[in-house]
Amino acid sequence: xxxxxxxxxxxxxxxxxxxxxxxxxxxxxxDKMTYAANNSNLSKFNNNPNFFFEKKDVSNFKKINNxxxxxxxxxxxxxxxxxxxxxxxxxxxxxxxxxxxxTYSLLEAVLEYRKSFEKKELIFHHVxxxxxxxxxxxxxxxxxxxxxxxxxxxxxxFPSSPYSASKASSDHLVSAWGRTYDLPYVxxxxxxxxxxxxxxxxxxxxxxxxAVEGKKISIYGDGNQIRDWIYVTDHxxxxxxxxxxxxxxxxxxxxxxxIRNIDLAKKILKKLDIIFPQxxxxxxxxxxxxxxxxxxxxxxxxxxxxxxxxxxxxxRPSISLDEGLELTIDWYLKKN
Ligand code: NAD
Numbered sequence: 001x002x003x004x005x006x007x008x009x010x011x012x013x014x015x016x017x018x019x020x021x022x023x024x025x026x027x028x029x030x031d032k033m034t035y036a037a038n039n040s041n042l043s044k045f046n047n048n049p050n051f052f053f054e055k056k057d058v059s060n061f062k063k064i065n066n067x068x069x070x071x072x073x074x075x076x077x078x079x080x081x082x083x084x085x086x087x088x089x090x091x092x093x094x095x096x097x098x099x100x101x102x103t104y105s106l107l108e109a110v111l112e113y114r115k116s117f118e119k120k121e122l123i124f125h126h127v128x129x130x131x132x133x134x135x136x137x138x139x140x141x142x143x144x145x146x147x148x149x150x151x152x153x154x155x156x157x158f159p160s161s162p163y164s165a166s167k168a169s170s171d172h173l174v175s176a177w178g179r180t181y182d183l184p185y186v187x188x189x190x191x192x193x194x195x196x197x198x199x200x201x202x203x204x205x206x207x208x209x210x211a212v213e214g215k216k217i218s219i220y221g222d223g224n225q226i227r228d229w230i231y232v233t234d235h236x237x238x239x240x241x242x243x244x245x246x247x248x249x250x251x252x253x254x255x256x257x258x259i260r261n262i263d264l265a266k267k268i269l270k271k272l273d274i275i276f277p278q279x280x281x282x283x284x285x286x287x288x289x290x291x292x293x294x295x296x297x298x299x300x301x302x303x304x305x306x307x308x309x310x311x312x313x314x315x316r317p318s319i320s321l322d323e324g325l326e327l328t329i330d331w332y333l334k335k336n
Contacts, residue, residue, distance in 0.1 A: 001024065001025055001026055002025045002026070002074045002075060003026045003028070003071060003072060003073045003074050003075075004021055004025045004026065004027050004028070004073055004074065004075045004076070004077065005027075005028045005029075005067075005068065005071060005073040005075070005076045005077070006018050006021070006027060006028070006029050006030070006076075006077045006079060007029075007030045007031070007058050007076070007077070007078045007079055007080035007106065008030075008031055008078075008079035008080030008081060009027070009029030009030070009031050009042065009053075010029065010033060010037035010038060010039065010041055011031070011036050011038075011041075011079060011083070011199075012036075012193065012195075012197050012198040012199060012202075012232065013079055013127065013193055013232060013235065013236070014029070014031070014077075014079040015038070015041035015042055015197050016195070016196070016197060016233065016235075016236050017077060017079070017236050017239060018051075019042075019045075020233075020236050020240065021240070022045060022048065022050055022051055025050070026050045026051075026052070027050065027051055028052040028053070028054065028067070028071050028073070029051075029052070029053050029054070030054045030056050030058060030064065030067065030080070031053070031054075031055065031056075031080065032057045032080065032098075033055050034082070034094075036082075036083065036084075036199050038199075041197050052071070057098075057102070058078075058080045058098065058103070058105060058106045059097060059098065059101050059105045060105070061105045061108055061109055064105065064106060064109045065108075065109040065113065068109055068110065068113045069112075069113055069116065072117065073122065074121075074122060075122065075123050075125065075243060076106075076110060076122070076123075076124050076125065077125045077127065077239065077243075078124065078125065078126045078127060078174075079127045080098065080102060081098060081099050081102075081166075081170075082094045082095045082098050082099060082163070082166070083163070084163070084201055084202070085161045085164070085295070086295065087163075087201075088162035088163035088166070089161060089162060089295070089296060089297070092162035092166070095162050095166040096162075099163075099166035099167055099169070099170050100166050100169045100173070103126070103170035103173050103174065104173055107124070107173060107174065107177045107183070110122070110124055111177070111181055111183065114183070121184065122183075122184070123184045123185065123186060123243070123248070124174065124178075124183055124184070124185045124186075125185070125186040125187075125188070125239065125242070125243060126170065126171065126174040126185060126186070126187045126188070127188055127190070127239065128167050128170065128171050128187055128188065128189045129164065129167050129189060129190060129191075130151055130189050130190060130191045130252065130254065130302050130304055131159065131160075131161070131163065131167065131299070132157050132159050132167055132168040132171060132189060133151045133155045133156070133157060133158060133189070133302070134157075134158030134159055134160045134164070134299055135158070135160070135299045135300050135301060135302075136149045136150070136151070136300075136301045136302065136303055149303065150254075150303040150304055151189070151252055151302070151304055151305060152252065152305045152307070152308070153189075153249075153250040153251065153252055153308050157171070157172075160298075160299050161297055171187050171189075174187055175187060175250075184248055185248065185249075186242055186243070186247060186248060186249065186250075186251065187250050187251070188238065188239060188250075188251045188252075188253050189250070189251070189252050189253065189304075190230060190235050190238070190252075190253040190304075191227065191228035191229065191230050191253070191254040191302060192227045192228065192229050192302075193229075193230055193231075193232045193235050194229055194230075194231065194232065194325075194328055195231050195232035195233065195324065195327065195328050195331075196232070196327070196328065196331040196332075197232075198232070203261070203264070203265075204264075204268065204328060205328075205332060207265050207268045207269065208268060208272070208328070208329055208332045208333075209332065210288065211268075211269055211272050211288055212272070212276065212332070212333070214278075214288070215288070216288050216289075217265060217269075217285075217288045217289050217290065218290055218291075218292040219261060219262055219289060219290070219291050219292065220261070220293075220295045220298060221291070221293070221294030221295075221298065222262070222291070222294075223260060223261045223262025223265070223291065224260050224261070224262065224300075225260065225298060225299065225300055225301065226259065226260050226300070226302070226303070227258070227259065227261065227264075227301075227302055228254045228255055228256075228257055228258050228302055228303055228304050229255050229257045229264070229321060229324075230253065230254060230255030230257070230317055231255065231319035231323075231324035231328075233319065234255060234317040234318055234319055235253060237315060238251075238253045238309060238313075238315045238317075239253075241309075241313040241314070241315040242309065242312075242313055242315075244313075245312060245313045247312050247313065251308055251309045251312070252304050252305060252306065252308065252309065253306065253309055254303070254305075254317070255304075255317045255321075256304075256306065256316075256317050257320075257321050258301075258303055259321065262289075265289060266289075267321075267322075267325065268325055268329070269285035269286050269288070269289070270284075270285075270286070271325060271326065271329060272285050272329065273285055273286075275326075275329060275330075275333070276333060
């Protein structure tokens with residue numbers, strides 16, 4: 001049984017990863033419990049003897065160092081972050097503190113631990129985003145849903161928002177610490193996740209919850225921005241396959257599923273019309289859509305090339321967008 005530390009384990013992706021890894025590992029979650037954390041995400045494990053929890057800020061070197069030395073992990077998955085682009089545009093302070101300084105502090109704590117315990121084989125897996133690449137190179141391809149211009153592991157970093165810039169910085173710290181201090185690392189840059197336990201402010205839960213509550217659904221600009229979507233358990237499988245394969249370095253992870261924001265919103269709303277029809281006859285949730293001013297610096301298109309991870313681990317996304325959306329809608333309806 002491996003001993004694993006997950007930072008940000010009370011968040012959306014972290015809680016899904018914790019659940020999966022608890023099937024055959026001891027897992028210690030470190031989480032500051034910001035507004036994005038949800039205690040109930042992991043409450044069913046409170047009495048599980050293999051589950052441990054520390055409410056701590058990853059930036060607190062001393063405390064984190066002690067926790068790591070006591071627990072003696074074999075692997076660390078770093079997911080703790082401020083993760084919402086709109087919030088980063090309003091105020092980037094916490095993004096700089098947690099995503100950059102927090103990652104620096106955590107790396108230093110890990111180096112200390114490796115020195116004291118000769119844990120040379122410990123792997124630091126940094127979970128990052130495709131947003132570090134900014135727009136696909138050719139803005140003229142906005143309406144092109146082909147994957148020919150997708151991000152590879154060799155694409156240039158070109159972050160557009162304070163959030164993506166802070167994640168890009170943290171990626172650079174991890175790879176530099178890896179090279180300079182010989183720390184084995186994985187950096188996985190994944191596209192937009194969706195599924196159970198995601199906070200309501202993110203696009204898919206926002207569309208579902210606004211519709212169910214009868215509120216207007218704001219779509220930025222013309223809604224033509226293209227994103228790649230991945231169901232969260234496919235992302236978790238990719239992280240675990242990378243970990244089990246002993247792979248190191250940079251890996252892109254995507255759902256092979258590009259869609260325009262407006263088409264995605266419509267798809268969800270049409271599903272809700274069938275699964276959860278409104279009381280008023282002949283009404284459609286589509287009527288709630290409202291276009292608003294575009295987000296400043298809004299990237300037009302992201303797209304991921306999965307070739308490297310497929311060749312290295314045989315992983316492939318397995319849940320289609322229709323299936324994933326139905327699972328997600330079902331989860332949110334049961335929760336509300
Ligand atoms: P989330 O916002 O749902 O959860 C983040 C968690 O980190 C929360 O539980 C929060 O309390 C914790 N946290 C924040 N600051 C902390 C600090 N200083 N110390 C300790 N804990 C802290 O985020 P998520 O969507 O689950 O994303 C997890 C990671 O995956 C992030 O690093 C994010 O950049 C990355 N990522 C997310 C997506 C996505 O679509 N959600 C896609 C690619 C990569």
